[in-house]
Amino acid sequence: MTPRQARRVRMAMGAVAMVAMAVVLVVRLGNGSSLLSVGLYGAAFVLSGAVIEMSRRGRTRLGMAVLVTGFVGVLAADWWLRGI
Template sequence: MTSTQEGLTPRQARRLRMTIAAAAMVAMAVVLVVRLGDGSSLQSIGLYGAAFVLSGSVYEMSRRGRTRLGMWVLVTGFVLVIGADFML
């Protein structure tokens, strides 16, 4: 990258967002396993299961080049899941 270019290339941005989605998927899997062990409500487990699936979907979207849409879906979905978990 030269000094006139700033930011990430599209390929770097895609890889970064794929990494973020994969890390979120691992985090949701860990939370899901912990919730299963704690005997949490079925609704709570379902929410974190949905977040796990959401992370996988965002990973696939990022892999196919829909990185901005994928990040908006990931952030919005996680905010909704965490908010719903606290409401339960």
């Protein structure tokens, strides 16, 4: 895969992650409005946007590391805070 193709694939993955987080946020808000949901999934949107921008600038590996680490962190925080 050429570097240009890798950037495009990672930008697409960031966009798909952003859409997935939007769907999850809408479902969560449908079950009841929560500032926690808006905050956590808002952070996920920011992460997705950062990954898209990093990929555009050629920092694809760093962007994927940020995406994976960030989403694991957001989902772990969601699970932990809802358990309390």
